Amino acid sequence: MFQHITPYAGDPIFALVDAFNADPRPQKVNLSIGIYFDEAGKLPVLDSVRHAEAQIVAADGPKPYLAMEGDAETRKQVQMLLLGADHPAIAAGRVATIQSVGSSGGLKVGADFMKTWLPEAQVWVSDPTWDNHRSMFEGSGFQVNTYPYYDASTGGVRFDAMLDTLRTLPARSIVLLHACCHNPTGVDLTRAQWDALIPVLRERELLPYLDLAYQGFGDGIDEDAYAVRALADSGITFFIANSFSKSMSVYGERCGALSAVCADAAEAALVLGQLRYTVRRIYSSPPMHSARIVSRVLGDAELRAQWEGELAAMRERIAAMRRALHDRLIALLPGRDFGYFLSQRGMFSYTGLSAAQVDRLREEHAVYLIRSGRICVAGLNTSNVERTAQAMAAVIGS
Numbered sequence: 001m002f003q004h005i006t007p008y009a010g011d012p013i014f015a016l017v018d019a020f021n022a023d024p025r026p027q028k029v030n031l032s033i034g035i036y037f038d039e040a041g042k043l044p045v046l047d048s049v050r051h052a053e054a055q056i057v058a059a060d061g062p063k064p065y066l067a068m069e070g071d072a073e074t075r076k077q078v079q080m081l082l083l084g085a086d087h088p089a090i091a092a093g094r095v096a097t098i099q100s101v102g103s104s105g106g107l108k109v110g111a112d113f114m115k116t117w118l119p120e121a122q123v124w125v126s127d128p129t130w131d132n133h134r135s136m137f138e139g140s141g142f143q144v145n146t147y148p149y150y151d152a153s154t155g156g157v158r159f160d161a162m163l164d165t166l167r168t169l170p171a172r173s174i175v176l177l178h179a180c181c182h183n184p185t186g187v188d189l190t191r192a193q194w195d196a197l198i199p200v201l202r203e204r205e206l207l208p209y210l211d212l213a214y215q216g217f218g219d220g221i222d223e224d225a226y227a228v229r230a231l232a233d234s235g236i237t238f239f240i241a242n243s244f245s246k247s248m249s250v251y252g253e254r255c256g257a258l259s260a261v262c263a264d265a266a267e268a269a270l271v272l273g274q275l276r277y278t279v280r281r282i283y284s285s286p287p288m289h290s291a292r293i294v295s296r297v298l299g300d301a302e303l304r305a306q307w308e309g310e311l312a313a314m315r316e317r318i319a320a321m322r323r324a325l326h327d328r329l330i331a332l333l334p335g336r337d338f339g340y341f342l343s344q345r346g347m348f349s350y351t352g353l354s355a356a357q358v359d360r361l362r363e364e365h366a367v368y369l370i371r372s373g374r375i376c377v378a379g380l381n382t383s384n385v386e387r388t389a390q391a392m393a394a395v396i397g398s
């Protein structure tokens, strides 16, 4: 029946994790997948999540299907986290939010929704972007294009070229934007650049589709939502998929959401209805346990304060590892510029290493990063940052 199908080559990121796990070398370092590891190199269970789960277990009770759009309290908490509790768009009923199976599930539901209701639209993603964006949208039947983004010569954003491209797009084109902590580059638009971008999105009647997977890992929870709130203030209709995988360290619980900020409550109701229908025909309804974790951590004042503190600690540890790697590399390779480790934000840094250099790091030094040259800084700790610096210096310097 299926002898004709193409063997799946595997996902480049997850295949690398499998290779890392199989590597017997004790000094191996995993800087590949976008997961936060703590100082001990372990995937943490946050105390705020642990306490929320204790409350969930104590509360016991049945586990009925959730509604297609997910848990109401979770959806309300997501809107307040993204927009700020007092944003007028919430009170006006302009926001349609579904709880989703991770933000990946949200991104996919949004893509299928857009293909149904904007069938002629094409999608533009940043060059480069998260590997899975392209395959998600192609899987929904879209033609996927790129807009200029990362400038390898400066380590910044090709902002003028980005705007020039967006100014050529047909109305209703879908523009995927990283709200903060760009994956894979760690290079974000400044607030001034967002303020300059929004009028172009409006003039061209484009559909911004934001991906916010690392809220709190840039400058802070509210600071990292600047783009979301500026777009909501602008009155443009836009979508945003957000994730709690990293910020609550609940990767396998699949905690995410998809929101549409619409022109008015009537449009939001229409969008919510069709999002519900789209969910029904993909996974029918989202997971209950993930809703209970998210709604308790965000909704309970004590757990919320504890979570914000734990998220700040993760952010600060990543910043410390950026500084540590930077300082060792400039000492090992005087005269070379590693400032990008300090200017880039979030979990990732784009090292500019070639695929061949990445292969050498893995093969000769057991240091794993993806072949684009992206490293997950959260994989560094005080026990492995020295040998990572030595390995990078050996590869770069030779």
Ligand SMILES: Cc1[nH+]cc(COP(=O)(O)O)c(/C=N/[C@@H](CC(=O)O)C(=O)O)c1O
Residues within 6 Å of the ligand: 013, 032, 033, 034, 035, 101, 102, 103, 104, 105, 130, 132, 183, 211, 213, 242, 243, 244, 245, 251, 255, 256
């Ligand atoms: C930008 C972005 N969006 C969505 C996701 C998926 O989030 P979730 O809510 O768990 O479905 C990831 C995961 N990125 C890391 C892991 C992966 O590739 O899935 C990564 O880039 O390594 C992203 O980096």
